[in-house]
Each structure stands twice: as C-alpha cells, then as structure tokens.
Amino acid sequence: MPLTRRAGATRAAIINYTMAARAQRAYFGIHNQSNCLPNPVPHRHEYFQIYVNTRGETMHYIGGAQRPIGPGTLSFVLPFLVHYIPNTADGVFHVINISKDYLLPSLDLDVFELSEVPLARAPELAPFRFQHCLDFRFDETETQYLHELCERMAQEAQQPSGEDTASHLLIRSHLLNLIGMVWRSYGDEFRLCESQGKVLQSYKPAVLRCIRYITQNLSQELILGDAAQASHVSATHLAHLLKNETGKTFLELVTERRIEQAKTLLVFTSDSAAEIGESTGFGEPAHFARRFRQIVGSTPTAYRRRFQQEGMQTWVE
Structure with missing residues (x-):
C-alpha cells in the first residue's frame, strides 16, 4: 500500500x-x-x-x-x-x-x-x-x-x-x-x-500510563525512570514508545504539559505567576518566566492580561 x-x-x-x-x-x-x-x-x-x-x-x-x-x-x-x-x-x-x-x-x-x-x-x-x-x-x-x-x-x-x-x-x-x-x-x-467496543485505541497503554503519570505529578520532579516504572516498561522502551507515538521526547512532553497547565491557571485563576510556576513544576519564578516566554512568546503576566482583558475565558490558547 x-x-x-x-x-x-x-x-x-x-x-x-x-x-x-x-x-x-x-x-x-x-x-x-x-x-x-x-x-x-x-x-x-x-x-x-x-x-x-x-x-x-x-x-x-x-x-x-x-x-x-x-x-x-x-x-x-x-x-x-x-x-x-x-x-x-x-x-x-x-x-x-x-x-x-x-x-x-x-x-x-x-x-x-x-x-x-x-x-x-x-x-x-x-x-x-x-x-x-x-x-x-x-x-x-x-x-x-x-x-x-x-x-x-x-x-x-x-x-x-x-x-x-x-x-x-x-x-x-x-x-x-x-x-x-x-x-x-x-x-x-x-x-x-x-x-461493540470499536473505539480506535490510538496509543499504546504504556504511553497512556506515562501521560497520566506526568499529568498527576506536574508539581514534582519528573524523571524518565520513575515514569517508566509507573508505565510498567523499561526506561529505554518508554523513550522509544513516546518518540514513536508522539514524536516527542519525555522531557518535551513534560515541558509541554507544564506550559499548558500554566496557561490554563493564568487565564482561569487569580493565582500569582510565582504560585503557578511552582504548582506546575517550574520552581523559581525567574525560571518559569524564562521558559514560558521561550515557548509561548510572551511573559506569564502578559499572557494573562491578553486573555482576561479580551474576555476570552471560554477557551485556552
């Protein structure tokens, strides 16, 4: 074919x-x-x-x-x-x-x-x-x-x-x-x-377990070995699966999900940027602001102001 x-x-x-x-x-x-x-x-x-x-x-x-x-x-x-x-x-x-x-x-x-x-x-x-x-x-x-x-x-x-x-x-x-x-x-x-159970299962079970582990532990230090243990596969095999199924490395997936969670909290809560950075695993406020700007293209404060001022609180970028 x-x-x-x-x-x-x-x-x-x-x-x-x-x-x-x-x-x-x-x-x-x-x-x-x-x-x-x-x-x-x-x-x-x-x-x-x-x-x-x-x-x-x-x-x-x-x-x-x-x-x-x-x-x-x-x-x-x-x-x-x-x-x-x-x-x-x-x-x-x-x-x-x-x-x-x-x-x-x-x-x-x-x-x-x-x-x-x-x-x-x-x-x-x-x-x-x-x-x-x-x-x-x-x-x-x-x-x-x-x-x-x-x-x-x-x-x-x-x-x-x-x-x-x-x-x-x-x-x-x-x-x-x-x-x-x-x-x-x-x-x-x-x-x-x-x-009849014909739903398309697009992703390997180990990948789903890994994503859940990342999502449930965003505020903690996340390393491949721990995620592999939670996914019931070896670290090498999990790294291969993630790259093959998503096109991303473990670190890229972790960072992506931390940024997405941070964007949601910036738009829908009144938590400070420092609090959001800590709760999503970025640690120091300066590190959070720097990584957020690198990936999103604006500071956390500017991102919040943009969406809250426009009243676009029914969706997240």
Missing part, C-alpha cells in the same frame, strides 16, 4: 504539526484547495482535523485503514494519529484544524485519554473516534450546505482581532452545526460502534 511503503521509509521522520504552524488562530484554522499547506507524506498533528471534500476522489489512510473519499465525504482525524490524504488536482475541499480546548472546552482531559470518554459526555468526539470504521457521506444538497458552513468559518477566521470574540462564537457554532449533521445521519452507527 502507498501509505505503508512511505510510512516505513520515513517512520523516524514523521512530521508533528502544531496549531501555530498550520492555523490562522491559536485555536482554529481552515484552508481550502487554493491555499492549503503541503502534506506530501504521512504525518500527525497535535490538534483535531476535519477534511470536508466537495469534489474529487481520493483516499484517506488512517490508523492502519483505508477509507475512500468522494464528493460529499467528511473525514475526521484525532490528535497524534498518523494519517495521509493525497490531494487531487481537480479537488475542492476544506481542511479544518481545531484545538482540543476549543472543540471540548469543558473536558479537562489530555488528548491521549479521549478514547476512554463515553459518547454521552463528549458527543463531539464520535466522528473522530469511529472514522476508522465508518464513511461519512452526504448527498449533493447536504454537501453544498457543508461547503457553505466551511466558507463561513473561513470568513470569520479572517476577521481582525477586534472581532475575535464574535468570530470565536460564530466559528464554533458553524463547527458544531457540521458535527451535528454527522450525528443526525450516523448517530445510530455511533452508538452501535461504542456498544
């Missing part, structure tokens, strides 16, 4: 895309066939993705499966799942990138744990979790409506920053409208798939 050969040949070099590299905003991005960014090989990304195909025929290689894509087909991709959709010369499509906190603002879980969440708690996840065993196809009239929803999202994504709050709400309403259409047509199949 084309994916197998390519993935096998470049497995060590699989690209990890971030929202900052592939989206107009920190929480959302949308492109079409005229301005899509290249993805010529199997890759993965740290965000959710929806591929809305209006015209053309191609194939979606995902999770060891192949799903055909034709006019009126929607394809859904979980974070960190290696996949590949070859674009066709005559294709008309939209690619939507969404952060976890924007899609699921009330779900306080790591992206690696989403396969264990009941559909009743997060119905938005259903098409992402069952993409490997279902094809989401719509007729011509429905496809035109889906295309219009994408165009509206694209228009709002281009609004100036002063319109960010309104655009944030409108984009999310269009996005949920799209997912709602999938639920209306495939809700029975979703429930059947869940009852």
